[in-house]
Amino acid sequence: MSADESTEQGKRPLVALLSGAGISTDSGIPDYRGPQGLWKRDPEAEKLVTYGHYMADADVRRRSWRMRRDSPVWAAKPNGAHEAVARLERSGTPVRVITQNVDGLHQLAGVPERKVLELHGTSRTVVCTGCDARGTMADALARVEAGEADPACESCGGILKSATVMFGQALDPEVLSQAIAVAKACDVFVAVGTSLQVQPAASLAGLAAEHGARLIIVNAEPTPYDALATEVVRDPIGIALPALLDALAGG
Numbered sequence: 001m002s003a004d005e006s007t008e009q010g011k012r013p014l015v016a017l018l019s020g021a022g023i024s025t026d027s028g029i030p031d032y033r034g035p036q037g038l039w040k041r042d043p044e045a046e047k048l049v050t051y052g053h054y055m056a057d058a059d060v061r062r063r064s065w066r067m068r069r070d071s072p073v074w075a076a077k078p079n080g081a082h083e084a085v086a087r088l089e090r091s092g093t094p095v096r097v098i099t100q101n102v103d104g105l106h107q108l109a110g111v112p113e114r115k116v117l118e119l120h121g122t123s124r125t126v127v128c129t130g131c132d133a134r135g136t137m138a139d140a141l142a143r144v145e146a147g148e149a150d151p152a153c154e155s156c157g158g159i160l161k162s163a164t165v166m167f168g169q170a171l172d173p174e175v176l177s178q179a180i181a182v183a184k185a186c187d188v189f190v191a192v193g194t195s196l197q198v199q200p201a202a203s204l205a206g207l208a209a210e211h212g213a214r215l216i217i218v219n220a221e222p223t224p225y226d227a228l229a230t231e232v233v234r235d236p237i238g239i240a241l242p243a244l245l246d247a248l249a250g251g
Ligand SMILES: [Zn+2]
Pocket: 128, 129, 130, 131, 132, 133, 153, 154, 155, 156, 157, 158
């Protein structure tokens, strides 16, 4: 990756951006999965996103489909922070986004799909737990609206789920290994809106610093990696991130 970027982009630094729930709260999407997230505070809700419960209990699946249908993600739009990332990418600076979010807002803001690594998958796609067939969440939710409370895979009849990494599921090893490669290769690593408490995502910040990257942390609360950071920004993300990334694009 660094080889093709260096011919394509000259000496521009590679910027890696790790985003967590905090980048999407201004878009109206609450923190569900973080250590203080909604799911961790509500055991019944957590069941809806826990693989074992989901696979074993049709009632959990029916409630899970209703939760997906009512998700604030479908009406959400990228905010100024997502747009700043897309602007940095358009400026010609090589950018890779690693995100803990499943909302797809980086891509909606204009970051090319191939430059976004979704550690926890995406809520915009569904996948069959039997045959791995994929489809769009929009199509699956249309079936829910039409009365199928727990729509099955149309290829094999298996249980469908959103293409997110549920509690009890491992991260996709290919996505994780690409994220590790990006963390090792980047010149600047910006961690934004993440408490850096969920592994292995958090350890990417440490890995980047170990490999010589400038580590910049933009988060309202302290994180375990603050001491390793070149810069820690506590200002609101919607203001701080555009200022920071526009400066990187200019310099
Ligand atoms: Zn199937």
